[in-house]
Amino acid sequence: MEAQNELHYRLSNKPLGKLVLQGAGIALLLAIVFLSIVFSVGEVLNGKTFWQGVWQLLPLVTVTAGGALGGMVYYAMVQIWNPSGWRRNLATIFSLLFYVLLLWLCLIIGFSATGQWD
Numbered sequence: 001m002e003a004q005n006e007l008h009y010r011l012s013n014k015p016l017g018k019l020v021l022q023g024a025g026i027a028l029l030l031a032i033v034f035l036s037i038v039f040s041v042g043e044v045l046n047g048k049t050f051w052q053g054v055w056q057l058l059p060l061v062t063v064t065a066g067g068a069l070g071g072m073v074y075y076a077m078v079q080i081w082n083p084s085g086w087r088r089n090l091a092t093i094f095s096l097l098f099y100v101l102l103l104w105l106c107l108i109i110g111f112s113a114t115g116q117w118d
Contacts, residue, residue: 015079019071027067027103031060034107059110066106070099 035057074095083091111117 016072016075019075019079020068021071023071023074023099024064024068027070027106028060028064030103031063031107035059056114056116058114059107062106062110062113063103066102067099070095070102073098073102 074092077091077095078088081091108117
């Protein structure tokens with residue numbers, strides 16, 4: 001019976017929600033910086049009304065969702081698996097690489113959906 005209480009304590013929803021929000025927030029910030037540079041240099045939105053350009057911000061949504069998923073992966077690798085020592089460092093590095101790959105793929109999906117990925 002004590003093992004079930006320990007498992008319930010370890011699998012609390014609070015750290016998962018916190019990591020998901022952190023991953024989504026970091027991804028949203030990175031996407032805003034990246035897209036503001038791309039849109040200002042590439043002049044993508046010049047000559048369009050606001051409502052014609054809104055759909056081109058879909059990559060913000062896809063990247064934020066990918067960041068949230070990256071937070072879930074980090075939670076699974078570090079909190080649930082609960083490695084110690086060098087395995088924890090390896091799990092953190094693997095999660096970070098997966099997070100960056102996931103953000104890149106979600107950015108490509110967002111650009112592909114809007115027709116900006118050639």
